[in-house]
Amino acid sequence: MNTNSNVYTVIYSTLIVVLVAALLAFVAMTLKPRQDANIKAETISQMLCAAQFYTKDECSAMGNDKVLEAYASNIRRAFLIDEKGDSLRALNTDVKNIELQDGLKAQNAAIRKGKSAQLPVYIFGKDGREITVIPCYGAGLWGPVWGYLAFADDAKTFVGAYFDHESETPGLGAKIKDDPDFRAQFVGKQADWASSPVFAIVKGGAAKASEIDAITGATMTSKGLGTAVNTWLEAYKPYFQKK
Numbered sequence: 001m002n003t004n005s006n007v008y009t010v011i012y013s014t015l016i017v018v019l020v021a022a023l024l025a026f027v028a029m030t031l032k033p034r035q036d037a038n039i040k041a042e043t044i045s046q047m048l049c050a051a052q053f054y055t056k057d058e059c060s061a062m063g064n065d066k067v068l069e070a071y072a073s074n075i076r077r078a079f080l081i082d083e084k085g086d087s088l089r090a091l092n093t094d095v096k097n098i099e100l101q102d103g104l105k106a107q108n109a110a111i112r113k114g115k116s117a118q119l120p121v122y123i124f125g126k127d128g129r130e131i132t133v134i135p136c137y138g139a140g141l142w143g144p145v146w147g148y149l150a151f152a153d154d155a156k157t158f159v160g161a162y163f164d165h166e167s168e169t170p171g172l173g174a175k176i177k178d179d180p181d182f183r184a185q186f187v188g189k190q191a192d193w194a195s196s197p198v199f200a201i202v203k204g205g206a207a208k209a210s211e212i213d214a215i216t217g218a219t220m221t222s223k224g225l226g227t228a229v230n231t232w233l234e235a236y237k238p239y240f241q242k243k
Contacts, residue, residue, distance in 0.1 A: 138228025173221030
């Protein structure tokens with residue numbers, strides 16, 4: 001075959017594209033189990049941090065297997081609820097088959113549109129008391145923000161919180177994840193289930209038990225996170241009001 005012909009060029013290019021595509025597909029399939037394991041461990045570590053079992057650095061040092069073991073050892077029960085706050089089904093908590101509710105983005109869209117959503121509830125045991133952990137998700141300044149909120153037995157007092165983001169500004173909006181002092185503000189605060197908003201991140205000084213201070217210089221990220229927290233607390237309100 002004439003290597004300078006158009007036919008040769010097309011055939012050669014096609015073969016290269018097919019080979020590269022096959023190689024990428026193989027690599028993706030090979031790495032997927034590891035990627036899924038990393039995502040699961042990261043999600044669980046955020047819950048454990050919100051519930052004040054460990055710091056994020058401690059979870060990172062533990063490795064995936066130890067994080068899963070910590071979850072299985074401390075979780076009492078996990079289940080899904082509907083928009084009325086009623087339990088739908090249990091989630092598996094066995095260390096070898098831990099089941100989490102993924103797809104927070106889709107759930108957030110459903111909540112905001114007033115549609116039904118299956119919301120996860122994770123209840124841990126710590127020092128003879130129960131700690132309830134729930135997720136939240138929303139939009140920051142440059143991309144999604146999400147996290148976990150932990151409540152004490154009274155179903156209104158925060159034990160802690162942990163947040164993450166996709167692309168907030170380092171030193172400003174990124175403080176929702178990087179600044180432990182920001183997250184520490186949640187400890188001891190309370191969700192006001194009788195009011196709307198249930199909880200608020202405010203600029204200029206928090207005056208209520210259901211408020212914390214916004215991050216200085218990160219107004220839009222603070223506003224976005226506040227909306228995310230309040231939107232999800234509103235969705236969980238029927239469940240907590242039944243406790």
